[in-house]
Amino acid sequence: MARSFEAWELGLENPLFIAGPCSVETPEQLEETVAGLVKQGVKIIRGGVWKPRTRPGSFEGVGTIALPWIQEVKKKYGVKFAIEVANPSHVKQALDAEVDILWIGARSTVNPFTVQEIADSLRGVDIPIFVKNPVNPDLALWIGALERLDQAGLKRIGAIHRGFSNFNDTTYRNSPMWQIPIELKTRFPELPLINDPSHICGKRDLLFEVSQMALDLDFDGLIIESHRDPDQAWSDAPQQVTPEALGEMLRKLKTRTINLDNPEFQYQLEQIRQQIDEVDRELLEVMTRRMNLVTQAGQFKKLNNVAIFQIDRWKKVFKSRSEWAQAMQLNPEFVKELFRMIHSESISKQKEIMEDKTSEK
Numbered sequence: 001m002a003r004s005f006e007a008w009e010l011g012l013e014n015p016l017f018i019a020g021p022c023s024v025e026t027p028e029q030l031e032e033t034v035a036g037l038v039k040q041g042v043k044i045i046r047g048g049v050w051k052p053r054t055r056p057g058s059f060e061g062v063g064t065i066a067l068p069w070i071q072e073v074k075k076k077y078g079v080k081f082a083i084e085v086a087n088p089s090h091v092k093q094a095l096d097a098e099v100d101i102l103w104i105g106a107r108s109t110v111n112p113f114t115v116q117e118i119a120d121s122l123r124g125v126d127i128p129i130f131v132k133n134p135v136n137p138d139l140a141l142w143i144g145a146l147e148r149l150d151q152a153g154l155k156r157i158g159a160i161h162r163g164f165s166n167f168n169d170t171t172y173r174n175s176p177m178w179q180i181p182i183e184l185k186t187r188f189p190e191l192p193l194i195n196d197p198s199h200i201c202g203k204r205d206l207l208f209e210v211s212q213m214a215l216d217l218d219f220d221g222l223i224i225e226s227h228r229d230p231d232q233a234w235s236d237a238p239q240q241v242t243p244e245a246l247g248e249m250l251r252k253l254k255t256r257t258i259n260l261d262n263p264e265f266q267y268q269l270e271q272i273r274q275q276i277d278e279v280d281r282e283l284l285e286v287m288t289r290r291m292n293l294v295t296q297a298g299q300f301k302k303l304n305n306v307a308i309f310q311i312d313r314w315k316k317v318f319k320s321r322s323e324w325a326q327a328m329q330l331n332p333e334f335v336k337e338l339f340r341m342i343h344s345e346s347i348s349k350q351k352e353i354m355e356d357k358t359s360e361k
């Protein structure tokens, strides 16, 4: 398969597992955590040195003094090390310290000036680099950052999905909005894409579920925060896990395969897909019938000078369809979303009729 970390020539595997503390705190904390992770089979360590924090006064990373500690554990345990860089000075220091992998954080990805400065400082340097999604759900901004690195000549570029800021998602710290990384994957199938469940979940009890979801969606790996003593961590304590808990989780995760090589599997899947094709065609035929009726209703409303939006009718439609969905074992939330979109399309259709664009057709 073309999309693989093998091409990065770092001895990396698919799926790729990166783990390590949110922040490097002390030489002892780093070493103990790394030793624990190595025991669990982790070969690439992450560790924050410079930490962009939302509010001032939070721990902002120990900074440059962590770099010799990182070099030390790299030598002692034979691990690769990944850190976040947010400006050209970080890049220079990371390269001088022979860090193996860099990443650009979500708060930097939002700023094209910052990304460009980092990209420019990496011209002529061949180092693997990941770009986390921007904090806001803006796929173009994420792609733009990846393109800036590509244009600077970097050859080993990957993306990290860490979820998106939200105002009222009570489940996740950062909403995964899976459709965004799926769209990225669809547009750039060759781009390695890994998932950061720690920042999506914000708490450790959801980590397994989100990690499994990522693997089920054919992500190329995971980057997970792990600390020797998570509750005492200087940053992001609730979402970190001990190396032992992490190892247990990694062993429980199921990695799926695209399974292109098995003819029997392919045959059976093809049979199902043909039926899906037929059903989709029927769905669209039914949708056409519905839209024709909506057009009739629109023409009738226009003739009688009646408003497009009919709140009482819409409330009834919305309520009854989600009840029908429930009875048919369909997810009512999905059906609600679907009917919101259908209703919005009905409104635009009838608007066109009112504006006389299609009523004569």
Ligand SMILES: O=C(O)C(=O)C[C@]1(C(=O)O)C=C[C@@H](O)C=C1
Pocket (backbone or CB within 6 Å): 294, 297, 298, 308, 309, 310, 311, 313, 314, 317, 342, 343, 346, 347
């Ligand atoms: O019932 C109508 O008046 C319609 O035009 C149909 C429809 C719909 O799509 O179901 C469209 C717009 C209205 O707000 C309510 C319902």
